[in-house]
Amino acid sequence: MKEELFKKLNEKQSRMVEIRRYLHEHPELSFHEENTAKYIADFYQKLDCDVRTHVGGNGVVVTIDTLKPGKTLAIRADFDALPIHEETGLPFASKNEGVMHACGHDGHTAYMLILAESLIEMKDELTGKIVILHQHAEETPPGGAIQMIQDGALDGVDNVLGIHVMSTMKTGEVSYREGAIQTGRSYFKLKVQGVGGHGSSPHMANDAIVAASEFVVAVQTVISRRLNPFDVGSITIGSFDGKGSFNVIKDSVELEGDVRSMSEETRTTIEKEIRRIVGGLEAMFGVTCELDYKNDYPVLNNDEALTHFVVDSIKSSAIPEITAVTRCEPQPPSEDFAYYAKERPSVFFYVGAMPADGHFYPHHHPKFDINEDALLIASKAMGACVLDYLKGETNK
Incomplete structure (x- = not known):
């Protein structure tokens, strides 16, 4: 079956590229992806599958039901795209001013549409169910994943797999890691209220800038003096409006x-210490503080057994375009796929998409681009896992 699937994907590679380029030209921001969602739903209209739209917002859930007993894999x-002005100079650059596919989600959608179409064509040979989660709003909290879950996207699903193309990894390489693989994220906003006054008479005022500056310095000690040196954590003050x-x-x-x-324990410790510093700021400077602290995307944890299955499946499939399957280091960014992994044993892995000349820009950069050969690699890697999963290889 893999040979049949790979043959179909090879024949449709140019369509993957066409779809990716169309989506790249027409990016839409998180929670505003109406046209993209319609494009995705329309793609499936004449295919033998069930399509559910507006799942948790703009999400699209496609179910391929073989009508034979078996497990269900999502x-x-x-x-979604990002609020970035594109500077790639590509002939298919964004036509939407100030909006850009600067993270590869256009590529994710392109490979998934063609893979899903090919699996639908082969559904008589398969067992169980495949659920395609076309997810909106990964980039912006609260994120589309949790909204789709709340709207039933994982009902009946046993496991979830996901891929991210990576401009920072060589094309041809597939990377993975079991356990904690991407950071959890929190956001805070602090208002420090003092008493205004004239610069010549500081004794008659209470300088909020001085108090806030102390917070900026003190909060860095949370990482250096409150965390175990073997724990991973970071605090960034990205905005100081004074x-x-x-x-x-x-x-x-x-x-x-x-x-x-990189752990819920660390996230809890950091929040507790930040709140304590805020309380101390009020006592030390006589200011009042309003702290808005929100935990959003959790730490992304890959299920160990399922990770081993994914690695074995890809390696044993002898996909000619894949030159290496390697265990990578954890990735610093956060990813709302973590919500799926909290609900079901899941695996999120990476497909290298570095441009052929080796010169790359990181994700979220205005000159970000991917090697489109990665689309075929992603479709084959994911397709191999799907076929092995449905024939019961995970039970071995």
Whole structure:
């Protein structure tokens, strides 16, 4: 069956590229992907499958039911873009000003559509069910994954697999890691309220900038002095809004920060310590503070047994375009696929998509691009896992 599937994918490779380029030209931001969702749903209209639209918002769930007993595997591809002005100079660059597919989600959708079409054509040879999760809003909290889950996208699903193409990894390489593989993320906004005044009379005011600056310095000690040195965590103050006149003492300042961690225990510790520092700030400077602290995407954990299955499936399939299957280091960014992994044993792995000349830009860069050969590789790697899964290889 793999030979048959791979033959179909080879024959349809040019269509994958065409779809990717069309989507790249017409990107849409998270929670605003109406046209993309319609494009995806329309693709399936004449195919032998069940299509459910507006799942959790703009999500599309496609079910391929073989009408034969077996397990149910979900495979996921996201389709939102980013608020970035594209600078690639590609002939198929974004036509939507200030919006760009700068993370590869256009490629995810393109390979998944063609893979799904090919699996539908082979459904008489398969058992069980395949659920295609075309997910909106991966880039922006609360994220489309949790919304789709709440709307029943995982009902009856046993396991979930996902792929991300990576411009930073060589094309031809597939990378994986069991356990914690991508960070959990938190966000906070802090307003420090003091008393404004004239720069010549600081004793008659209470300088919010001084208090807020102390917070910026003190909060870094959470990582260096409150975490076990073997734990992973980071705190970034990305916004400090203290702009005013040079001779006016600011009465209030607003800060915004980003927190990353690789375990729920670490995430809890960081939040507790930040809240404690905020309390100390009020006592030390006599200011009042308003802290809005939100935990969003959890740590992404790959199921160990299922990870081994994925690796064995890809290696044993002898896919000619794959030059190496390697265990990689954990990845610093967060990913809302983590919500699926909290609900079902899941695996998220990576397909290298570095341009052929070796010169690449990282994800979310205005010049980001992928090697389109990665689309065929992703479709074959995921397709091999699907076929092995449905014939019961995971039970061995």
